[in-house]
Amino acid sequence: QVQLQQWGAGLVTPSETLSLTCAVHGASLSEYYWTWVRQPPGKGLEWIGEINHTGSASYNPSLKSRVTISVDTSKNQFSLKLTSVTAADTAVYYCARTGAGAQWLVLMGWGQGTLVTVSS
Amino acid sequence: DVQMTQSPSTLSASVGDSVTITCRASQSISYWLAWFQQKPGKAPKLLIYKASILESGVPSRFSGNGSGTEFTLTISSLQPDDFATYYCQQYNSYSRAFGQGTKVEIK
Numbered sequence: 645q646v647q648l649q650q651w652g653a654g655l656v657t658p659s660e661t662l663s664l665t666c667a668v669h670g671a672s673l674s675e676y677y678w679t680w681v682r683q684p685p686g687k688g689l690e691w692i693g694e695i696n697h698t699g700s701a702s703y704n705p706s707l708k709s710r711v712t713i714s715v716d717t718s719k720n721q722f723s724l725k726l727t728s729v730t731a732a733d734t735a736v737y738y739c740a741r742t743g744a745g746a747q748w749l750v751l752m753g754w755g756q757g758t759l760v761t762v763s764s
Numbered sequence: 765d766v767q768m769t770q771s772p773s774t775l776s777a778s779v780g781d782s783v784t785i786t787c788r789a790s791q792s793i794s795y796w797l798a799w800f801q802q803k804p805g806k807a808p809k810l811l812i813y814k815a816s817i818l819e820s821g822v823p824s825r826f827s828g829n830g831s832g833t834e835f836t837l838t839i840s841s842l843q844p845d846d847f848a849t850y851y852c853q854q855y856n857s858y859s860r861a862f863g864q865g866t867k868v869e870i871k
Contacts, residue, residue: 689800689808689851691860702858705765738807747813749855750798754807 646671648755650739652724656762662726666739666755673697673715677742678722679751680713682735690735694742695722729762736760766790766854770863776871781842785866787835787852796856799828799837802865803848811850812837842868 652664666678673696680692693703695713703711712725726733739755742748767790777783787797795815800808810819812828815835825840839846847870852863 688865689802689853689862691853691862694860704859706859740807743813746817749796749860750810750813751800751808751853752810757807 646676646741646753648739648741648753650737650755650758652737652758652760654759654761656729656733656760657764658730658762659728662729662733662737662760662762663723664737664739664758664760665721665723668720668722668741671741673717673720673722676744676752677749678713678715679740679742680724681738681740681751681754682733683738683757684732684735692724692726692737731762734760734762765859766793766857766861768852768854768861768863770850770852770866772866773864774867774869776869777842778871779842779844781871782838782840783842783868785837785850785852785868787830787837787863789833789835789854792832793854793856795831796854797828797830797835798853798855799826800851800853801846801848802851808851839868 647669650666677694679694693713695701701713710727715722736757740751743750743752769788797815799812802808816828849865849867
């Protein structure tokens with residue numbers, strides 16, 4: 645059973661950098677792709693980006709200039725950084741894993757979610 | 765970027781009803797589409813992938829269909845546990861866009 649445990653600052657000041665980390669338990673980073681998704685309060689889901697164990701990442705074009713996703717294979721963790729945040733970045737942020745084989749790129753499992761509020 | 769459009773935004777139905785949600789892609793995504801169910805305060809749950817393959821453990825009253833640009837999710841006999849919000853997501857290209865969601869509520 646693959647479990648994802650995420651954490652990070654719940655309150656970020658406008659123009660600063662949002663940082664979240666997701667620890668993977670029960671699987672190696674090399675087995676799947678690892679993803680971040682966000683959901684503003686009362687709104688829909690937005691895919692932020694994904695990464696594999698080699699550090700090869702892809703991002704949502706709408707966020708690409710501000711997003712960095714990275715992996716730390718020694719700790720079996722991956723992280724999200726979003727720079728120059730505004731109130732529009734207030735959301736619940738989820739880490740997630742994709743599947744393998746026929747389920748490649750399918751979001752199979754999710755972290756518990758972290759509400760990040762951007763406010764001064 | 766591929767855009768995903770779901771309809772309707774809200775659907776009112778009764779227990780036992782059969783309901784269908786439609787998801788349209790702005791360009792062909794072949795069958796690279798997944799459906800998720802989300803309840804308030806919870807992470808989404810995978811129901812269907814590759815347009816029509818039921819995820820393990822998901823009740824057979826859920827079914828998916830379609831290819832190219834038009835897809836449907838059908839719940840054949842609504843159960844109390846099915847009242848939730850449903851999202852489609854394409855994974856054919858980057859943006860990996862989600863639809864805006866369909867809330868299935870009790871009539």
